[in-house]
Amino acid sequence: MPEYQGNLKSKLPKTGTSIFAVMTALANEHKAVNLAQGFPDFSCSEKLVELVNQYMKKGFNQYAPMPGVMKLRESIAAKTEELYSAIYHPEKEITITPGGTHALYAAITAFVKEDDEVIVLEPCYDSYVPAIQLNGGRPIFFELKYPDFKVDWNELKKLINHKTKMIIINTPHNPSGATLNAQDMLKLQKLVMNTEIIILSDEVYEHIIFDGLEHQSVARFPKLAERSIIVSSFGKTYHTTGWKMGYVLAPAALTAEFRKVHQFIAFCANTPIQYALADFMEDKNAYMGLPQFYQEKRDYFQKLIKGSRFKILECQGSYFQLLNYAKITQENDAEFAKRLTKEFKVASIPVSAFYHKQIDNNILRFCFAKSNETLEKAAELICKI
Ligand SMILES: Cc1ncc(COP(=O)(O)O)c(C=O)c1O
Numbered sequence: 001m002p003e004y005q006g007n008l009k010s011k012l013p014k015t016g017t018s019i020f021a022v023m024t025a026l027a028n029e030h031k032a033v034n035l036a037q038g039f040p041d042f043s044c045s046e047k048l049v050e051l052v053n054q055y056m057k058k059g060f061n062q063y064a065p066m067p068g069v070m071k072l073r074e075s076i077a078a079k080t081e082e083l084y085s086a087i088y089h090p091e092k093e094i095t096i097t098p099g100g101t102h103a104l105y106a107a108i109t110a111f112v113k114e115d116d117e118v119i120v121l122e123p124c125y126d127s128y129v130p131a132i133q134l135n136g137g138r139p140i141f142f143e144l145k146y147p148d149f150k151v152d153w154n155e156l157k158k159l160i161n162h163k164t165k166m167i168i169i170n171t172p173h174n175p176s177g178a179t180l181n182a183q184d185m186l187k188l189q190k191l192v193m194n195t196e197i198i199i200l201s202d203e204v205y206e207h208i209i210f211d212g213l214e215h216q217s218v219a220r221f222p223k224l225a226e227r228s229i230i231v232s233s234f235g236k237t238y239h240t241t242g243w244k245m246g247y248v249l250a251p252a253a254l255t256a257e258f259r260k261v262h263q264f265i266a267f268c269a270n271t272p273i274q275y276a277l278a279d280f281m282e283d284k285n286a287y288m289g290l291p292q293f294y295q296e297k298r299d300y301f302q303k304l305i306k307g308s309r310f311k312i313l314e315c316q317g318s319y320f321q322l323l324n325y326a327k328i329t330q331e332n333d334a335e336f337a338k339r340l341t342k343e344f345k346v347a348s349i350p351v352s353a354f355y356h357k358q359i360d361n362n363i364l365r366f367c368f369a370k371s372n373e374t375l376e377k378a379a380e381l382i383c384k385i
Contacts, residue, residue: 012130019126019353026338027347033378035366036337036347038174038319042366043370044239045286050220051276064271066263068096068247072278074311076247079281086219092252095259098269099244100233102262104132107200107229107248108166110261112137116165121151123175125202125353128168130210135208137165137354146361147313147324149176153187160191167192170202171216172209172317175354177367185216189224198254204246205232207290209231209317210298219249229258234277236319237287240371245273294319294368297375301368304379319369322351326362328385333360346381 001325004010023036032043067073073090080088088094097103104127112118114136120128121142132139140159144151156167169188171180180188192199201218209215218228232250235241250258301321310323329336333350341347348364368375 003195005109007312009135015065015130017383019349023236023337023341023347023349026341030342030345032345032347033374034347035368035370035374035378036341036349036371037365039241040239040319040369041374042239045280046239048276048280049241049298051279052272055272057276060225060272060275062271062273064096064268066268067259068094068269069081069271069274069278070276072096072281073247075278075281076249079284079287080219081251083215084217084219085218086222086225086249088219088249089252093250093255093263095248095250095255096274097246097248097262098266099235100202100246101127101229101246102266103231103246103248104128104200104202106261106265107231107258108132108137109135109265110196111254112165115163117161117163118165119156119159119167120360121169122356123351125170125174126169126354129356138163140164141356143355143359144173144176144178146363149173149178151180151184151187153191155182157191160195160197164195164197166198166200168200168202171303171334172205174205174318175320175349175351176322177313177315177318177345180216181213182216182220185218185221185224189221192227193223199228201228201230203230204236205318206232207293208319209238209289210295211316215314215317228253229254237290238277238280243270243273245269245277297368297370297372299376300372301366301379304375305382308379308383309385310382311365319367321366321368322363323366323382324350324361324363325385333362333364334358336362337364340385344381345383346378 005165020037027034050291073094077090108131116137116139118132119135120139129139142156206215218224293327309328313322315321333352337350347368349365353357
């Protein structure tokens with residue numbers, strides 16, 4: 001193919017290939033155990049697969065309604081009311097999306113204009129900042145302090161001014177595994193009272209929370225919920241990250257604006273999967289059992305690597321375990337992660353990749369959403385380091 005001759009002024013000049021793709025490619029090249037990218041290596045429910053097949057065979061293969069299949073929206077409304085005592089109307093306040101990332105992008109695009117400021121708590125999921133920048137907004141970074149990654153709301157308050165359009169929060173948190181508690185939510189509520197700030201609440205790990213902690217959705221706090229867009233992901237909840245299915249909860253006026261954008265990015269999400277999920281959601285055990293399922297994985301992984309030279313950091317939720325390697329080497333985290341993949345055959349993600357300034361606290365992120373066999377293999381390698 002002859003090369004493009006025009007003046008390519010990139011809209012994302014500093015963005016390269018994501019670290020997840022880089023580490024996964026490296027893991028494949030060196031036949032390393034891949035605990036880098038966040039996806040389960042075990043199967044999703046057979047029943048769910050059968051349901052999708054059934055709906056495909058029955059002919060549910062054309063566009064779904066733009067906001068989503070009504071039965072699925074109704075199931076989500078019922079679940080949200082039961083879990084968080086919050087009423088979201090399926091018609092006007094719930095939208096099914098092709099994954100959480102799409103939902104985040106559409107939400108940011110719907111509300112962030114040129115020169116608007118968006119407060120981003122770092123380290124953070126890598127899609128937030130490019131989405132803000134593509135819309136002409138300015139990310140305003142707030143650093144969550146190592147090692148507990150708690151939010152100092154008094155400090156965060158100092159970043160708020162008349163240009164602040166949005167604050168993005170994420171609980172349970174990727175990559176740290178920290179969670180926001182009810183006090184955090186009340187402090188945030190107080191902070192934004194009498195402002196027009198919108199909260200974008202990334203709750204894709206809502207069902208992956210441990211040690212008896214309860215997920216504090218913004219939906220539980222009416223004064224926060226009235227200004228919030230909540231993003232959830234079926235991929236995380238049902239071990240189906242490759243299906244790219246999620247949803248958004250937001251009050252009617254925010255949903256209306258959200259849908260204006262959603263309809264022109266994707267129009268709708270996958271039809272047969274929506275019908276299948278609506279049926280599958282009738283079994284509450286599938287999501288109510290998730291905390292225990294993943295807590296066992298976390299505990300098993302921690303037990304297996306206890307004898308290693310890494311320091312295990314606290315993990316309250318999500319399926320990521322941070323390990324500090326300061327006692328092992330002085331190398332920066334990106335170099336060390338690459339060397340571990342090549343020499344020790346175990347792949348992780350350097351946490352500096354989650355900061356715009358690549359802050360390096362000598363920690364690596366390992367995904368424990370893996371079969372016990374994979375965790376055992378990885379742990380054996382980790383213990384040799
Ligand atoms: C914090 C966070 N938000 C959103 C997403 C995206 O979810 P989805 O796979 O449904 O697009 C992820 C996926 O890794 C995530 O970690």
